[in-house]
Amino acid sequence: MSNQTMNAQAAKRLRQVRWYQEPRWQRLGGLLALALLLAMVTGVQGTNSDPFYAIKENLTGVGLWVYVGIALLIWVAREFFSEPVKQAGATAKQAKGTLVDGPLGQIKQLLAGQPRLRWALMAAVAALAVWGPMGLDRYWQTVLVDQVMIFVLVAIGLNVVIGWAGMLDLGFIAFFAIGAYSAAYWTGALPVAPPIELNNFAVIPLAVITCLVAGLLLGAPTLRLRGDYLAIVTLGFHEIVYLTAKNLNDVTGGTSGVKVDRWEIGGYEFRIVDQMPFYWVLLAFAAITVFLFVRLEHSKVGRAWTAVREDEIAAASTGVDTVRYKLMAFAIGASTSGLAGVAYASKVGYINSENFVILLSILVLAYVIFGGMGSLPGVIFGAAFLVWLPEFLRDYVDPKDRHMYLGALLVIMMIYRPQGVIPSKRRQRELKMAETGSAEAEAEATGTGGKHS
Amino acid sequence: MSLNELWGYLVLGVVLGCLYAVIAIGYTLVYGVLQLLNFAHSEVFMFGGFGGVLALTAWTPVVNPSGMQSVLYVAFGMAAGAALGAAVAYGLEKVAYRPLRKHNAPRLVFLITAIGASFFLYNLAGKLFDRSSVAMPQMYSNETVFTLFDTDIKTTHLLIVFSAVAMMVGLDYVVNRTKLGSGIRAVAQDPEVASLMGVNIDKVVSRTFVIGGLLGGAAGFLFGVNSKVVYTMGFLPGITAFAAAVLGGIGNVRGAMLGGLLLGVVETMTVFFWGDDWRYVAGFAVLVLVLMFRPTGLLGERLGRTA
Incomplete structure (x- = not known):
């Protein structure tokens, strides 16, 4: 056999596609695997005595057949009836093109010409935020104060670090813990006595400064690192703070926890029977923080953060002091988290080390991502919605499973809508540029620091 | 706190370090080809x-197995662990990371996806296996094989060390001597040029995940031998192994092995001197110190150039 025919044969072998390698059958396989996974995800809880129990039940249950049926339907529709669907999609897109940015855009346009209407609407929203929760029942009021407001505050802080400065901080709850424990320390709740006992409100500046310093201490040695190293170091920092809180029983009270006094100002004591005063205090905190951060976002500092996030090297070479601005973002984020920590300790009146597990850091990250990192309304919405959702689903889904769904949600969001529910315009543009692969996107794709550092 | 006790902890550290080394290889390989912290x-x-638990529940070991039977059980359990690990890693790459690669997504997006996937997977395991620890069936009697300076070296210790060393030698061979290995190194060095030279990047990435999954799964089985398996058991060893990979120089396979061994010893030494409570602080502390003073690790960074 000559060399040429051998080459031709080899090329033919390479080009030959077996039936299972055809995209059509691969898609079917993928859909069926997805159905199997869904059956496992939504199936029964396992038992301790038999590790096979849940798998067996899920493989023989009705759920699997429903999912397999749906998967087959989707596959058939896609493979054999895709043309009409595509056409319908195209016409829908054309029809949409004539509209002005959907309903939200129309409302915006309507309001643009009428400042009075806008003010009235804003006043109405503010009034609803202030007095609306009075109409809720006690359970939901507690959820609103203990969780929604606290985590909205934490998420706003994390947004500075991850959304604006583009650094992934996986240990954000560490600062929350530091804030909570400073509150406990200065109000004399911890086993170690402070030099002077302070009121819970007077603690706030101290706790904020403590967190600021902690943020600087953690940030200074690590911020020169690339993005993913930073993530893992912050995670380590969280774990160290958590283990310290857990193991140093004589100082922090460990897992058994300590009782913290609730807020009290000028003789007025905040009592747990009435949630509204707590709510108003937290609302005030959130409003002040949001106001300050909106100012910050559009200031020189905010623009420097954007520059650092989009391309650190370009930013540095145009004279932005990258390390300084990154440190600043870190410290500001940390102090917001610390403020939330003080609020949490002073509201709930009891803290132990298990209030600050790593899970929470990841949850807060999920809130920020879901809402849309870099966009304040998005982050507030994301935190509020994702804190509310598990409470709402309590009766329908096994509460033990909700973190699993949250993890899946993170993955799905990242694949299909990485910019979040209410994205910031800039972030959206960045992601789009990365996808189309323009020159600017090249820099973005390698991330903060990336290959060059 | 005698010297003999210290010696005992050192032995434990080496055993643990072998496991960390095997896990760290998974991190380092993926980091090499994708620059992604998986x-x-x-x-x-x-x-x-x-x-391993599932396999050995399906085929329960007899009460007093003979030598040959024990070997079979262990091999079977390890194969099952490695297979499940590889399947999970393969699925992970296919479902979570590949779409992102196609979008050319920023690094932050990759990282968040990885965290989401981790969160999902461990809660799924918690759901399927009841969120409590499951005992691994006894496959052999864990006797003292020999004594080294008053420290009993048991069957499990030997099993872990020998299998880990075998896996590492095998992996080193695969990465440095086979066609797949040169594909992996090529992609690590420069994906674009590698694809121009006829390397199928998708295939190489997929197989890299499978290799990492095989090693990680086998390590998971070895970790659970003679003790229990629980759905939260991945987190801390995972982080420590990542620290080991960074310590050795991320992307560098031999570095990961060295880093794993070192961190195992550091960890048990921490336990020896400060007590069990501070066990996992050691890994993090080492990580921070390495990143501060020698961010490229002990043996330098890139898979392509150094491995």
């Missing part, structure tokens, strides 16, 4: 442990 690798490790 956060979910710790879950691959955890599923490996459950793979």
Whole structure:
């Protein structure tokens, strides 16, 4: 056999596609695997005595057949009836093109010409935020104060670090813990006595400064690192703070926890029977923080953060002091988290080390991502919605499973809508540029620091 | 606190270090080809442990197995653990990371996906296996084989060290001597040029995940031998192994092995001197110190150039 025919044969072998390698059958396989996974995800809880129990039940249950049926339907529709669907999609897109940015855009346009209407609407929203929760029942009021407001505050802080400065901080709850424990320390709740006992409100500046310093201490040695190293170091920092809180029983009270006094100002004591005063205090905190951060976002500092996030090297070479601005973002984020920590300790009146597990850091990250990192309304919405959702689903889904769904949600969001529910315009543009692969996107794709550092 | 006790901890440290080294290889390989910190690798490790438990529940070992039977059980359990680990890693790459690669997504997006996937996987395992620890069936009697300076070296210690060393030698061979290995190194060095030279990047990435998954799964099984498997067991060893990979120089396979061994010893020394409570602080402290003073690790960074 000559060399040429051998080459031709080899090329033919390479080009030959077996039936299972055809995209059509691969898609079917993928859909069926997805159905199997869904059956496992939504199936029964396992038992301790038999590790096979849940798998067996899920493989023989009705759920699997429903999912397999749906998967087959989707596959058939896609493979054999895709043309009409595509056409319908195209016409829908054309029809949409004539509209002005959907309903939200129309409302915006309507309001643009009428400042009075806008003010009235804003006043109405503010009034609803202030007095609306009075109409809720006690359970939901507690959820609103203990969780929604606290985590909205934490998420706003994390947004500075991850959304604006583009650094992934996986240990954000560490600062929350530091804030909570400073509150406990200065109000004399911890086993170690402070030099002077302070009121819970007077603690706030101290706790904020403590967190600021902690943020600087953690940030200074690590911020020169690339993005993913930073993530893992912050995670380590969280774990160290958590283990310290857990193991140093004589100082922090460990897992058994300590009782913290609730807020009290000028003789007025905040009592747990009435949630509204707590709510108003937290609302005030959130409003002040949001106001300050909106100012910050559009200031020189905010623009420097954007520059650092989009391309650190370009930013540095145009004279932005990258390390300084990154440190600043870190410290500001940390102090917001610390403020939330003080609020949490002073509201709930009891803290132990298990209030600050790593899970929470990841949850807060999920809130920020879901809402849309870099966009304040998005982050507030994301935190509020994702804190509310598990409470709402309590009766329908096994509460033990909700973190699993949250993890899946993170993955799905990242694949299909990485910019979040209410994205910031800039972030959206960045992601789009990365996808189309323009020159600017090249820099973005390698991330903060990336290959060059 | 005698010297003999210290010696005992050192032996334990080496055994633990071997496991860390095997897990760290998974991190380092993936980092080499994708520049991605595969956060979910710790879950691959955890599923490996459950793979072993499932296999040995399906085929329960007899009460007093003979030598040959014991070997068979262990091999079977390890194969099952490695297979499940590889399956999870493969699925992970296919479902979570590949779409992102196609979008050319920023690094932050990759990292968040990895965290989400890790979160999902470990809660899924918690759901399927009741969120409590499951005992690994006894496969052999864990006797003292010989004594070294008053420290009993048991069967499990030997099993872990020998299998880990075998896996590492095998992996070193695969990376340095086979066609797949040169593909991996090529992609690590420069994906674009590698694809121009006829390397199928998708295939190489997929297989890299499978290799990492095999090793991670086997390590998960070895971790659970003679003790228990629980759905949260991946997190801390995973982080420590990542620290080991960074310590050795991320992307560098031999570095990961060295880093793993070192960190195992550092960890047990921490336990010896400060007590069990501070066990995992050691890994993090080492990580921070390495990143501060020698961010490229002990043996330098890139898979392509150094391995």
